[in-house]
Amino acid sequence: MFSLAACSDGGDDGGDDDVGGETSAEDEDTDESTDTEGEESTTEEESTTEEDTGGEPSLDDQLRELLAAEGVEPVPLPAPPDEAKFELGRLLFFDKELSGPRNISCATCHHPLLGSADAQGQSKGQGAVGLGPLRVHSGPSLFLPRSALSLWNRGVEGWDTMFWDGRLGQAEDDSFFSPAGDATPQDFDNALAAFTIIPITPDREMRGFSDQLDVFDQPNEMAGLTDADFEDIWGAVVARVMAIDAYADMIDEAFPEVAPEDVDITVLSNAIGAFEGEAFLALDAPFDRYLAGDDDALPTAAKRGALLFYGEANCSGCHSGSLQSDFDFHNIAVPQVGTGNDTGPMTGDEPEAPLDLGRARVTGEDADRFQFRTPSLRNVLLESPYGHNGAYATVEGMIAHHLDPEGSLASYDDSQLDPELVGSRAEVLAEVPDIDAQLLDSLDPLLIPAALSDAELSDLVAFLSALVDQDTLNQLDLVPASVPSGLPVND
Numbered sequence: 001m002f003s004l005a006a007c008s009d010g011g012d013d014g015g016d017d018d019v020g021g022e023t024s025a026e027d028e029d030t031d032e033s034t035d036t037e038g039e040e041s042t043t044e045e046e047s048t049t050e051e052d053t054g055g056e057p058s059l060d061d062q063l064r065e066l067l068a069a070e071g072v073e074p075v076p077l078p079a080p081p082d083e084a085k086f087e088l089g090r091l092l093f094f095d096k097e098l099s100g101p102r103n104i105s106c107a108t109c110h111h112p113l114l115g116s117a118d119a120q121g122q123s124k125g126q127g128a129v130g131l132g133p134l135r136v137h138s139g140p141s142l143f144l145p146r147s148a149l150s151l152w153n154r155g156v157e158g159w160d161t162m163f164w165d166g167r168l169g170q171a172e173d174d175s176f177f178s179p180a181g182d183a184t185p186q187d188f189d190n191a192l193a194a195f196t197i198i199p200i201t202p203d204r205e206m207r208g209f210s211d212q213l214d215v216f217d218q219p220n221e222m223a224g225l226t227d228a229d230f231e232d233i234w235g236a237v238v239a240r241v242m243a244i245d246a247y248a249d250m251i252d253e254a255f256p257e258v259a260p261e262d263v264d265i266t267v268l269s270n271a272i273g274a275f276e277g278e279a280f281l282a283l284d285a286p287f288d289r290y291l292a293g294d295d296d297a298l299p300t301a302a303k304r305g306a307l308l309f310y311g312e313a314n315c316s317g318c319h320s321g322s323l324q325s326d327f328d329f330h331n332i333a334v335p336q337v338g339t340g341n342d343t344g345p346m347t348g349d350e351p352e353a354p355l356d357l358g359r360a361r362v363t364g365e366d367a368d369r370f371q372f373r374t375p376s377l378r379n380v381l382l383e384s385p386y387g388h389n390g391a392y393a394t395v396e397g398m399i400a401h402h403l404d405p406e407g408s409l410a411s412y413d414d415s416q417l418d419p420e421l422v423g424s425r426a427e428v429l430a431e432v433p434d435i436d437a438q439l440l441d442s443l444d445p446l447l448i449p450a451a452l453s454d455a456e457l458s459d460l461v462a463f464l465s466a467l468v469d470q471d472t473l474n475q476l477d478l479v480p481a482s483v484p485s486g487l488p489v490n491d
């Protein structure tokens, strides 16, 4: 029977390790009764489901009703980028020429083999060598304050708020804002493209330190600048790129309307954004196929998990919609561990480290302390560790924290952090003894402590696993064999 075949197909490609034996037994029941219904193919699906569940609405009926009520719909795919822009952006993304000492590229922290991030709780920029989990400090321990965000689906329409604290983005009047303030250029294709102007500026991230030579032991012309010299840094990066003939030619081909002398950081940023938006599109997950109408795309455990997620467990109070984010900011009391934010306050004069005040460092409002942007949960299982500072090594630990923040803080074990950051929990507590009380006092009311059974927890994880786009598991083809600067790409 054709519906039987469809069922077992769904089981095969949607089925993953999280789906227990129970599920296949249920699936078989459905298959058998479908089979005995014989020829009456037009109505058999409906009557079968009703029969199976003894008059109750079927799991699919319940879930589809809930998803409709929650406004969860298929995500429209962005238009594919111009090929010349994509290819230019790809090479720039992997090219260390963009960093002062020519030793770090965007891919160092957003690698296709590492879920478009770096598998680190807090990223390591200058002063470290290696890729991903193998990246270690070769000098003093200097971390970026937060965990590298993944780049999945950042190019879709409406993703206007960037960074864990939303300090860059596109406002409702379509203008772009960023830590560069009034210097922020305005001709970006979207917020994702605009983002590129920032990582190249901090000394510890890509620009390099004042006493640091480049990998050829030559002076780094950006070393004498400060992190706030945005326009000079952008100009220096553009000059480097335009000095390489292959890039100048590619830019001419991708942006024929821009004269060589007018090429600026916006041009490079729009190319990199075009690459990221297409390369890290992850919208062919089982959940997307389910949203498109295929009941068989989701394993039963994932359907139960989705019912909890968008229903009783109220995950969608914040992780709302098809991308599981309201793009708003919430304090869920993730333990303050690691280095904290030692990059200097954006507003006010109060030093933050060993704390990270999150959204409050952008708005200057005490009420926004410890708030972070709700992460999208697309491909989230490829992104461990979890939380803005990588506080939780496993997704189960992260979810358990949501369900009982107080208990989770009390029993928090920092041995799950980067070896260099183990012990930081005690240091934070020594310096700010009431930090947990501060976190819990301003806990977001949408976070409703809930007791979920182990089976329910595993259903939630099954749902998260149905948010993984299998095609993104192997993205080696994104890595270029070489880049125009000739600098190495594989380390």
Ligand code: HEC
Pocket (backbone or CB within 6 Å): 098, 104, 105, 106, 107, 108, 109, 110, 123, 124, 125, 126, 144, 146, 147, 148, 149, 150, 151, 154, 161, 162, 163, 164, 165, 192, 195, 196, 199, 200, 205, 206, 272
């Ligand atoms: C040394 C590591 C490192 C390098 C190099 C790096 N990033 Fe990041 N990236 C991060 C970290 C950490 C964050 C999150 C920072 C925060 O929110 O405060 C981030 C955030 C982002 C985001 C925001 C995603 C979102 O959901 O808001 C984008 C886009 C991004 N990086 C693109 C780039 C590009 C493009 C480059 C190269 C020009 C680059 N990054 C270089 C570590 C890095």
Ligand code: HEC
Pocket (backbone or CB within 6 Å): 309, 313, 314, 315, 316, 317, 318, 319, 329, 330, 331, 332, 334, 372, 373, 374, 375, 377, 380, 383, 385, 386, 387, 388, 389, 395, 398, 399, 402, 444, 445, 446, 447, 448, 460
């Ligand atoms: C009150 C809003 C809110 C609710 C409700 C909520 N979350 Fe979250 N969630 C967040 C925020 C904010 C973060 C990031 C917090 C941080 O890093 O400080 C987060 C982080 C996560 C992460 C880690 C993502 C990453 O990239 O590191 C997972 C997984 C997650 N939530 C799952 C869930 C599940 C499952 C539920 C329901 C049981 C849920 N959340 C309910 C706001 C919420």
